[in-house]
Amino acid sequence: MVKVAVDMMGGDDAPAIVLEAVERAVNDFSDLEIILFGDKSQYTLDHPRIDFRHCEEQITMEDEPVRAIKRKKDSSMVRAAEAVKNGEADSCVSAGNTGALMSAGLFIVGRIKGVVRPALVVTLPTISGKGFVFMDVGANADAKAEHLLQYAQLGNVYAQKLRGIKEPSVGLLNIGTEPAKGNALTKKAYQLMAAQNDFNFAGNVEAKALMQDASDVVVTDGYTGNMILKNLEGTAKSIGKMLKTTLLRGMKNKVAALLIRRDLTMLMAKMDYAEYGGSVLLGLDGIVVKAHGSSNAKAFYSAIRQAKIASEEKVVETMKETVGES
């Protein structure tokens, strides 16, 4: 039995989409137990494998992260993180305030001993549909080369366990493929990565090659990673918008639009990284999954499934053995 703690109150469409996702997950997986934290007046389910716990508070998107975690002790997010810390749950999932969830991960769940900086990891789409693991997308804006090396080690384990890739290729995001390219940070990180034997270093990866299966794992600092994530999202959305305008211009285009509508919707869905599950704060002594704030029930369900797999595959234990200090 895998136990996942779920924050019922976080995200734009909570608790409705969370309840829908939780219901589907317990029905689909007979070995899954959910500990659900939220407001009892909004709890509508009844299932033997859902352990509901009422909370008086909730953390909003406007809350200042660290303060919210320290003060709102009876919030659904804090209590879900505490369930991981005290061993009641194997992992937790929330679609709430990202900063607050990262703080809950750092201050409540805590780091693996030896991990200097946890990193936020996402799986992003590629043209082939295979996708790649990308990190850090914003846990630490200012990183050192040693941090990037550790991200690579964590990402390597994550790709093995969550994506089933035996020997993942791990690349360094950079502004050129040659070893001497980049800024001071990436030049130094390249040297550290080239000198180790823990993972299969694929060298520098350029931002233009990201969607073309350049590498199974791509590592960067949190400032650049967050920037790229938002740029991918924004560019895809902008092109989608332009495409829509084009398809509604004139009778001829409207006919074409009718013919390809279904395929185009599928294409745009392929670009939507929420479909690939949530983001995970790696390097913690427990699994903390952040579902996208604008998650629908399907995306939240993917995040629960991701938490379940990470627990089953003993991602944390493997990271302790390979990256941590005993």
Add this chain to the structure above:
Amino acid sequence: MVKVAVDMMGGDDAPAIVLEAVERAVNDFSDLEIILFGDKSQYTLDHPRIDFRHCEEQITMEDEPVRAIKRKKDSSMVRAAEAVKNGEADSCVSAGNTGALMSAGLFIVGRIKGVVRPALVVTLPTISGKGFVFMDVGANADAKAEHLLQYAQLGNVYAQKLRGIKEPSVGLLNIGTEPAKGNALTKKAYQLMAAQNDFNFAGNVEAKALMQDASDVVVTDGYTGNMILKNLEGTAKSIGKMLKTTLLRGMKNKVAALLIRRDLTMLMAKMDYAEYGGSVLLGLDGIVVKAHGSSNAKAFYSAIRQAKIASEEKVVETMKETVGES
């Protein structure tokens, strides 16, 4: 009369597309004179306002930039830059090795006194078709906050003179819109920009808002800027590729493709930043325009036109007065 020095030998399809662009430019603009540097055996034009000069050497894409500039003294690129330095030409254009052209700008043309670091600027597309000025896209991978402030000052003049915007809004690329967001660099740069009165500071701009006319000028360090530039390019190309695959799948889609082909081509062209002209190395004591390496004749023509306007609008003189030290 405006005199533009042109490197006939640089770029993937040189000299053919260069010759085509030069011919069109001298025909279109009766006040334009071209000093054309290249291999005489490949020179095919004959026009009273084209002053052809034979060069024995050329700089290739494989050449190490600084060494190439120092050693290949009789290359078309070096001689075009020298024509700007010695006052024969008002500006120069090349589609060759970017690093070498930047080195030629720095070491031959030279910086404006008081400009600490020149920056490479491009105009990028937005959904509305208006576009925005983006810099630095790779002149300096490691920038300090003071450099970003100066980029903003240079970009402000560029947008006024080249894009005809009277009071451009100048934004700082960042991973959040709030003043306290970002890494150490952008946090400090925000403070410097907020404290000055030389330009209209629009605050932080997120990467996802770039294509939505977030700001007339957007400033970042060369590492991030180059990354974003390549990411925009790669994402647009990848989506275009996926779209093409979709449109060729099945009879129904092929019919739709026939109906919207022309409009889709126009849409993808809108995303192609080469259409907006070349990139310019700002902060130099002369105008150096880099046409995209894969330029077609139209893009190279745009780059010549851009060099001509920059010369006419006295961009360098204005930058000397506003940013430089006398």
